[in-house]
Amino acid sequence: MSLYVAYVLVGLAIAMPVGAITVEMTKQGLKNGFMHGWAVGLGGMTIDLLLICALYMGLASILAMPIVQIPMWLIGAGFLLFLGFDSIKNADQGITLSGEKVTKSFFSSYRNGLLVAVSPGNLVFWVNVFGVVLANSYDQGEPKNFLIVAAGVLSGILLHDVGLMAIISLTRKAMNRTAIKWLTIAAGVLLLGFACYFMYEFVTAIRVYI
Template sequence: MLSLFLTNVLLGLSIALPVGTVTIEMTKQGLKNGFWHGWLVGVGGMTVDFLLMVALFLGLAPILAAPTIQTGMWLLGAIFLLYIAYDSIKNADKQITINGEKTTKKLLSSYKNGLLVAVSPSNLVFWISVFGTFLSSSFSEGSELSFIVAGLGILAGIQVHDIGLMSIVAGTRKVVNETFVKWVSIGAGIILSYFSILFFVQFFKRIF
């Protein structure tokens, strides 16, 4: 079981490494408000991953894979990303705390942002394709424990990535100024807007 866990820790780390919407939001919040805000964005994103894993464990994979559900996920993801992008650009010069100052932004708000940006069909497709296959094979062998261990390994790998990334960002905060953080926030908003447009395109493709 230990080898299975460690293998999936590496899988989780490799999954988290590519820059995506959650990573962008984590970096922005980490630069603006420090380690804990950035890390909680990641925790919010991982909460969605965990809930999808539980749904698969309970046998909801066919429902999650339904075209109607996935179409709805594209729309929700697009709307949430557009909201976060707008907020990121609008408040680019606000809620910035210099290293050593006390932030006024609530930790729960950062967690909520993580939840919103993680509602993505790509997350859904990953858990269904990877864990759906693994779950069916595990259950056929009568090993629910293998599925649980693998899931915990992947979540641990994601955490290794998030803590490492936020440690780097927290160190970077010590040498940057408010202007730099402001433009990082604007840049993050533009990139998130781009992802939002891609999600809307996928939604309309499915509709028409």
């Protein structure tokens, strides 16, 4: 139990810094409420879970290869460019104020979470942290520790997502369409910034390995 609780705190610490997932969650939460913001987080956690399964099945060495990681910088940049431009272009569309009926589908927000989570930064984290945990677990003859750690980290991320969306859902009650529109534009600009960073990392990695 102590191992699980310790890694719940690790999951919270991982999720706290503002990243592309947090920005997209906040944007969707402001425009369409708690469930749509949380759907983005669930999309991100789906990618996290798939990576954990891949590591547990012994694919850590493959995921750590530059030939796998480098293209993901470009893929991630492409997805973030798409979401960033879409946020700015449609900032005044699809806004649902508190108490109004949401017309946007839950799946579209979930899909955005999947797209944002496809980044080598996410991949590198899971390979580095869980690669070590997995190795230690097998060295000690207790591979189940890996699953306990994974459950703890995912629980921590889930707690962060629910807490963030609870705050956002309360905040949006005091906001009008204009305020939400400009915050959506700001979120789009931040996503474009993350896209530029991914492009920079892609170019840097190419120069190193070519």
